[in-house]
Amino acid sequence: MKTAVIVFPASNRDRDAAVVLEQVTGQKPYMVWHADSEVPSDVSLIVIPGGFSYGDYLRCGAMAAQSRIMRDVKAKAEKGVAVLGICNGFQVLTESGLLPGALMRNADLKFVSRDVGVVVEETQSAFTRRYNKGERVVYPVAHGEGNYYADPETIARLEGEGRVLFRYAPGENPNGSVNDIAGILNEKRNVMGLMPHPECACDPLLGAPDGLPMFQGLVEALG
Amino acid sequence: MSEPAKITPEIVREHGLSEAEYARIKELMGREPTFVELGIFSVMWSEHCSYKSTRVHLRRLPTKAPWVIQGPGENAGVIDIGDGDAAIFKMESHNHPSFIEPYQGAATGVGGIMRDVFTMGARPIAMMNALRFGEPEHPKTRHLVEGVVRGIGGYGNCMGVPTVGGEVNFHRSYNGNILVNAMCVGLAKTNKIFKSAAKGAGNPVVYIGSKTGRDGIHGATMASAEFNEDAEEKRPTVQVGDPFTEKLLLEACLELMATDAIIAIQDMGAAGLTSSSAEMADKGGSGIELNLDHVPQREENMTAYEMMLSESQERMLAVLKPGREAEAERIFRKWELDFAVIGRTTDTGRLVVKHKGKVVADMPVHALSEEAPRYERPFTRRTPARGNPPYDKSRPVMDSLVKLVGSPDLCSRRWVWEQYDHTVMADTVQKPGGDAAVVRVHGTNKGLAITTDVTPRYCRADPYEGAKQAVAEAWRNITAVGARPLAVTDNLNYGNPEKPEIMGEIASGVDGIAEACRALDFPVIGGNCSLYNETNGEAILPTPAIGGVGLLKDVHRMAKIAFRREGDAIMLIGEPKGHLGQSLYLREIEGREEGAAPAVDLAAEKKNGDFVRKLIEDGHVDTVHDISDGGLLVALAEMAMAGNIGADVGVAGLPDAIPFFFGEEQGRYLIACPPAEADRIEQQAREANIIHAIIGKTIAAKVLRVEREGEIALSALKAAHEGWFPDYIAKPHAN
Amino acid sequence: MKARVFVTLKNGVLDPQGKAIGHALNGLGFGQVGEVRQGKVIDIELNERDEAKARASVKDMCEKLLANTIIEKYEIELKG
Amino acid sequence: MKARVFVTLKNGVLDPQGKAIGHALNGLGFGQVGEVRQGKVIDIELNERDEAKARASVKDMCEKLLANTIIEKYEIELKG
C-alpha cells in the first residue's frame, strides 16, 4: 500500500509519521512538498503531519490550508482517498474545510505536552476498526491550540452520526475542547483529524504502543 | 544612527572599552579607528567574545580523550559515539536579555544555541535548559518564570526538537539577574562535520537566512556590562526570535551540507556579521572582504556600523567553493530564505568592509582575535565555609519530608516540562523527571543520556568543592540511567570579574571542574562564560552549570527512577555520613544556609558509579536514582511517587535519623531490584569494596513507611510535590 | 493606501485569553474592568489607490486567510 | 465606557508573523500587498464615566500588563 506524507515548511512530525507508515506498509511513504501540485495517484492514504506549518503564525494551519498541494489533497479526499490529519494536520483539515469546526487556543492558554487517556468512541471507520468500542488508549499530546469548537448543530450532527472517533477520557481533557472531542471524521468517513499523536505511540520503548492499531487498521482496510 | 565625526573618550567608554584598551587599538591600527572599526573592536574585545577575564583560567580544563573529535574552539564540541556517529553539543547563556524580555530573551537563547549546533552539520535532537530565578516571593519572579518557560517552549516546540530536561532553582541572589542557560545536542556523521575556518583566497562569502535589521545592536557589550536598576530604562533593542525561519534555515543548511559546496560555515550569533566574519578569517588564516551593499536588509538606511553590529537572529555566514553559488542559492530559495554573496576571502589577513563605494573598515584580523586583551585579573580565594551545623533533633522526619518535596527547589517541574514538546522525533526514551533524559540515536539501539547540573548554594559555600560537585552530579545522573558519561559543556555564570573575590570564585570553579573532569575522565568540549551577573553590586551565587552527555549502549538496558515492582529490595550504594551543611533540609526546615558544602570524594564517586552502571548494563538492575538535593529520603520519595509504589524502610540502630535521611553527601545511589538479585549484588559489592546497605523494600500499600518515624500516603506526598508549581503560578500577580 | 483589519472572536465564542487578561487586571487593582476580549489587528500596506477596490480585495483576504469565519469576525478600516 | 487598546510591535522590531502573513497573501495572488504587521487588539469594558480618568487608568494597564514596552507600543481609543 502506498502512502504519502505532506511536508509543509516547519512540519515537524513528518518523520515520525513516515517511520510508522514504513513500519506498517513495508515501504517508505512519498514525502510530498507543499509547493508540489499533486500527490502521486497510487496513494491510498495521505497523512498531514504534526508541526508548526508556516510557524503557526496567524492561526495554526491557516496558511498551510491555502498551499498548492492542499488543492489536490481536497480533490483526492473528494474521490475517497483516506486522509489522516494529526495535530497540526487536524488544524490544516479544519482550516481547509475538509473537516468542520475549528481548533482554538487551549483553554488554559498553555502549550501542553503529556500522555493523555483517550477513549475510542466509534470503530466503524478505517481509522479505528482495530480498536474496541469504548477502549481507553494512551497517546501523547503536544499542542497549544487543540481546543475543538463547532456550533451546537455541528456538534449534534457529529455526535449523532458517529463521527466523534476519539474523546479524551473523563477528567483528562487537556485543552477544553467541546464534549472532550479529540478526533473527528468527515461525512464521507474517509477524512479524520485528531489532536493526540498515535504515530508517537507505536514503539514500546516510548510507552504503550496504543497507536499501532490505527495504522494497522488502515493498512487492512485500504491495502 | 548618525556617526560621530570624532571619537571622543566618552564614545570609547560607551563602547565598554577602557582607555588602555583604546590606546592599544590605536597602536594596532597605526591610526585612529573609524567609527565602524571602533564598533567592531568593541564587540570583538568584549568579555562575551574575547573571554578576556577567563581565558587564562580556562586553559586548565582537560579537553582531551580518545573519543573527543572537537574540543573547545568551534561552535560546539564533538564526540565520537561509535558506528560513524558523532554527538555535537554546547550550552550557552541568555541571561541579561531574558531578564529584560523573558519570552524573547529565552526564545532567542534557544535559537542561538541550536544554530551553534547545526552550523556544524548536526541535526539537533534534544534541548535542555538550566534556569535560575529570584526568590518566589519577589514581585518579578513569577512573570519571569512564565515568560522564560513560554519562550523556551515557543521556540523549541516549533523547531520540532524535543526539550527533554533541565533545572530550575530559586534564590534571592537571582532577584535582579536570572540565569537562562540552554543546551542543544545534535547528531551528525563523523565524516560530515563542518567547521568555521575560512581557508583559501577568492572564495565567495555568502549570507543566508533572515534579513538584517537594527536588532540588539551592542547586545554583546550589554551582556558583559553589570546591571543597574535603570538598565530597563535604557530599553536596549531586544531581538525577536522567528522559529519558523530558523526551522527553514536548519533544513536548508542540512540540505546544503549534504553537498560538498561548503568550505566553512558559522552562525551569526552575538555581534553578528562582525564576529562571524572575523572568526572565520582568523581560523582560516585568511582575510575577508565584505560589501555591505549586498547584505539583505530589513530596514531602510542602515549604516555600516549598524549592519556590522546587528544581532538579527536566524542568519548564517558561509564560505563556498567557487562556482557553487548557484547550487546553494537554489536550495535557499526553495526554503524561501535570503541568500546573497556579500564578499570573498582574501590572503591579506585583513577584514575589509565596504559600504556605498567606500571602505569603512580595514583592519588586521589578528588584532581582533589574538591581540584581543587577555587579563590575569587579581583574585582572592575565599575560605570555604566549614562545619556540619547543629539541628533540632526533635523535628518529625515525615513532616519535614512533605515540606521538602513541596518546596520550590524540590517540587515537581511538571508545570515546566509539560509546556515543552518532549516527544517529537519519537526517540525520547527517557522523558523529563528522571536523573538524565535519554534520547535514542534514530534508527539504532544506542541512546544519548543528557543532564545539566550545578548546586549554586554549594558553590557559594565553597567555590571549588561546589564546582567539583556539579561535575560529579552530572556524571552521576548519566550513570544512574546506565550510560557511560563522555563529555561536558560548561556554562560559567558568575559576577563581576573585576572584583578579586569574584575572580577567585571563577578561578576556584575552573579548578574544581578541571579536577573532577580529569578524575572522572569526563573532558570539557565546549562552554560559555557569562560574567557581570550582578545587580547593584550584588553578585549571583556562583553558578557553573555543567551539561553532560553520555552514551547508553542499548536503550533496552536502561534504568529509571520509578519503582517498578512490589517486593523489590531497596539498596543504598555509597556511604551515609549525615552531612547537613548547605543542605536543603537546613535551609527549608531550619531556615539556615550554613556549613560546609558536601565534600566530593572523586575516587568513591567513580567506584560507586562504575559499579552501578555495570549492574544496569548487565541487566541486574532497572531502577536507580542518585541521591542529591534533599538527601536519601527525598530520593526515596521521588522513586515511590514516580512509580506509584510504596516503600518500607528502616535502619537498625540509627543514632541520628535526620542527618541520615536528609544529609546530602555525594557519590550515592538508591537501587531497587528483586530480592534474589539483591543477594547477588550484595555479594558483588562486598567483593568490590563498595559501601552498601539494604534499607528496605517496596510494598503494596501506597505509603512511604519509615521505621520509628511513621508513614505517609503517596497521595499526600504527591499533592505537595505536584502542587507547588501550579499553585505558585496561579496566585494573582502584578508584572 | 493602508488597511487595518480587526479580527476578533464572534460573540458567543469563549475567549479565555480575554478572560485571563480581565482577571489579571482585576488582580492588579483595576476594579472597574468588566469584560475583556482580545483579538488581532493586522496592518497592511496596499499598493492600490482606489478605495472601493482596496476594500474589496481586503475583504477577499479576510475571507480567504485572515479570519476563520467559523469562530471569528472581521472589520476593515482604510486610511489614506 | 469602552476602551480599545492596540498593542503593536515598535517600528524596527522584527515581526515574524506579519512577515509570514504578507508572504502568504502574496502567494495567494494579492500582489498589491506590501508590508504587513500584526498586533493585538484588546477591548475592555470599563465601569467609568469620566473620559480622562478612563484614559489614565487604561494607560496604566498598558504600562503594567497589556504591553511590553520594551518591544511594543500601544494606542488607546475610548468610546461611549
Ligand SMILES: Nc1ncnc2c1ncn2[C@@H]1O[C@H](COP(=O)(O)OP(=O)(O)O)[C@@H](O)[C@H]1O
Ligand atoms: N527547566 C526544565 N526543563 C525541563 N525539565 C526540567 C527542568 N528543570 C528540571 N527538569 C527536570 O526535572 C527533573 C528533576 O530535576 P533535578 O531535581 O534538577 O534533577 P537532578 O537532581 O537529578 O539533577 C529532571 O528530570 C529534570 O530534567
Ligand SMILES: [Mg+2]
Ligand atoms: Mg539525579
